[in-house]
Amino acid sequence: MFKEASWIKKEIIGAEYNFVIEQLLQNYSREEISSINQTVAWKLYDMYAGWMSVEKRKNLSDRELISFVDTSFTYEYFKDKLVLKMRYGIQELSNKPFIIKDTKKIYFPSISDNDVKRKIKNELRVLANYNSNDSLKINSCFDGSFSIWKKDNLISEMKSNEHSKIFVDDIKNNIPEILLQILGIREGDSRSIPLNETTKANINVEKIYEVSYPKINKETIEKMNIFNVENEKELFETMKKQLALNVIQKSIKSYLEYLAPRSVFDNNIDINPDYVEGFYAKYVLKEHGIAIEKFNDFQTYLKYNELTEEQFHEKVKKSAVDKACIEIFINEVCDKYIYQQDNDLFEYFKKEIINSYKTIGRDITQDQFFNENIKITFLHLEVFLTVIKITNPKVYEERIKGKKFPYI
Known part of the structure; x- marks a missing residue:
C-alpha cells in the first residue's frame, strides 16, 4: 500500500502576515487576495514553495522520497493569517534486493584535441568578422537552411535566424563526406544531395559570409568572458x-x-x-x-x-x-x-x-x-x-x- 497524498501547510501570522499582505497589495486588490486568486497563489508560490519543500524534506526518513505537486499550491485567506498548502506524494524504498543487470550499453566518452579546438572556435564566433562572399568555402557561414531526410521523413534541420547562422564547419563535422559537394555553392542556390539510397541532404543558401576569427590573446580571451586565463x-x-x-x-x-x-x-x-x-x-x-x-x-x-x-x-x-x-x-x-x-x-x-x-x-x-x-x-x-x-x-x-x- 502506498502512503496517501498529503498536504504540507504553512501558517503566516503576525508581522510576517502584515509584511506579505503589504507586498501583495502593491499588485493586487484586497478583494483579489481574499478571493483565492490564482495569480496571487502563484506569487505566494514563488515566495514560499521552495522553503516549504526544503522544510518538509528535513522530516523525511532515509527511506522516503518525495515529490511536490506544484499545480496544487493554494492558500486560505483570513483577516489575521494566511494558510499556504501544497500536495506531495511519498515513495518508499524497497526492502527487497535491487538487481542491476549488465546492460552492455555503457558508453564512456572521450574528447580529442580537435574537440577542444572546435569548442574554442565556436566560442570565438561571437567576436568574428563576417564579410559578404559569393560562394561557400571552408571558412564560410550562410543564411538559409540545411536538412537531412530519410525517404520523406525529416531527420534533422538547421535554420538560420537573426541570432545564428549555419556554419560550413558544423556541416563538415556532422557529415564529413558532404563537404566537397557543398563547397562552391553560390548565393541563391538550392541543392538536394544524395547521401545513400534512402537519405539525402537539402541545402538552401540565401546569403554567404566569410568568417574571420580574431587572434587569440589576453584581450580576446577577456572578451570571451573567460577569467584568470592569460594565453x-x-x-x-x-x-x-x-x-x-x-x-x-x-x-x-x-x-x-x-x-x-x-x-x-x-x-x-x-x-x-x-x-x-x-x-x-x-x-x-x-x-x-x-x-x-x-x-x-x-x-x-x-x-x-x-x-x-x-x-x-x-x-x-x-x-x-x-x-x-x-x-x-x-x-x-x-x-x-x-x-x-x-x-x-x-x-x-x-x-x-x-x-x-x-x-x-x-x-x-x-x-x-x-x-x-x-x-x-x-x-x-x-x-x-x-x-x-x-x-x-x-x-x-x-x-x-x-x-x-x-x-x-
Missing part, C-alpha cells in the same frame, strides 16, 4: 576541462535515463502514482511556459509539434514516470550499494565545479540552493560510478580506477 595554451587547458565536465555530465544523464526505467521495472518496484504526479505537474508547467514564450498560446504549440492534447499529456506522463524512475533508481542504488559517501572525491568534485564557474566569472557558491544542488549532482556521479563498477568492471578498471574526475 592560448591556458585557454586550451581551460576549455578542455570545461568540455570534459560537460561531456561526463551529459554521459551520466543519458546513461541514467536509459538504465533507470528498465531497472525499476525489472525489479518490480511499485511506483506510487502520487509520487509521479509531482513530476507530471512540473513537466506540464514547463511545457506550458515554453508554449507561451515561443508560441504565445498553447494551441499553436500543439499544432507546431503535431500533437493533440491527449498526445501531449501522454508524452508528459511518460516523461514524469521516467523521471520518477531515475529518482527511485538513484536512491535504490545508494541504499543497497553505497554505504558511505567518498568525502575526498566529493571535495575534489565540488572544487572542480566551483572553479569551472569561476573561469566564466560566476561564483556558484552564492546560489541559494548551491549546497543541496552540489550534493544531488555528486550523488548522480557516485551512482554512475557504482553501476559501472558492478556491471562493467573492465570499463571501470580501464577508464576510472586511479584516475581523477572527470575521468576524461
Whole structure:
C-alpha cells in the first residue's frame, strides 16, 4: 500500500502576515487576495514553495522520497493569517534486493584535441568578422537552411535566424563526406544531395559570409568572458576541462535515463502514482511556459509539434514516470550499494565545479540552493560510478580506477 497524498501547510501570522499582505497589495486588490486568486497563489508560490519543500524534506526518513505537486499550491485567506498548502506524494524504498543487470550499453566518452579546438572556435564566433562572399568555402557561414531526410521523413534541420547562422564547419563535422559537394555553392542556390539510397541532404543558401576569427590573446580571451586565463595554451587547458565536465555530465544523464526505467521495472518496484504526479505537474508547467514564450498560446504549440492534447499529456506522463524512475533508481542504488559517501572525491568534485564557474566569472557558491544542488549532482556521479563498477568492471578498471574526475 502506498502512503496517501498529503498536504504540507504553512501558517503566516503576525508581522510576517502584515509584511506579505503589504507586498501583495502593491499588485493586487484586497478583494483579489481574499478571493483565492490564482495569480496571487502563484506569487505566494514563488515566495514560499521552495522553503516549504526544503522544510518538509528535513522530516523525511532515509527511506522516503518525495515529490511536490506544484499545480496544487493554494492558500486560505483570513483577516489575521494566511494558510499556504501544497500536495506531495511519498515513495518508499524497497526492502527487497535491487538487481542491476549488465546492460552492455555503457558508453564512456572521450574528447580529442580537435574537440577542444572546435569548442574554442565556436566560442570565438561571437567576436568574428563576417564579410559578404559569393560562394561557400571552408571558412564560410550562410543564411538559409540545411536538412537531412530519410525517404520523406525529416531527420534533422538547421535554420538560420537573426541570432545564428549555419556554419560550413558544423556541416563538415556532422557529415564529413558532404563537404566537397557543398563547397562552391553560390548565393541563391538550392541543392538536394544524395547521401545513400534512402537519405539525402537539402541545402538552401540565401546569403554567404566569410568568417574571420580574431587572434587569440589576453584581450580576446577577456572578451570571451573567460577569467584568470592569460594565453592560448591556458585557454586550451581551460576549455578542455570545461568540455570534459560537460561531456561526463551529459554521459551520466543519458546513461541514467536509459538504465533507470528498465531497472525499476525489472525489479518490480511499485511506483506510487502520487509520487509521479509531482513530476507530471512540473513537466506540464514547463511545457506550458515554453508554449507561451515561443508560441504565445498553447494551441499553436500543439499544432507546431503535431500533437493533440491527449498526445501531449501522454508524452508528459511518460516523461514524469521516467523521471520518477531515475529518482527511485538513484536512491535504490545508494541504499543497497553505497554505504558511505567518498568525502575526498566529493571535495575534489565540488572544487572542480566551483572553479569551472569561476573561469566564466560566476561564483556558484552564492546560489541559494548551491549546497543541496552540489550534493544531488555528486550523488548522480557516485551512482554512475557504482553501476559501472558492478556491471562493467573492465570499463571501470580501464577508464576510472586511479584516475581523477572527470575521468576524461
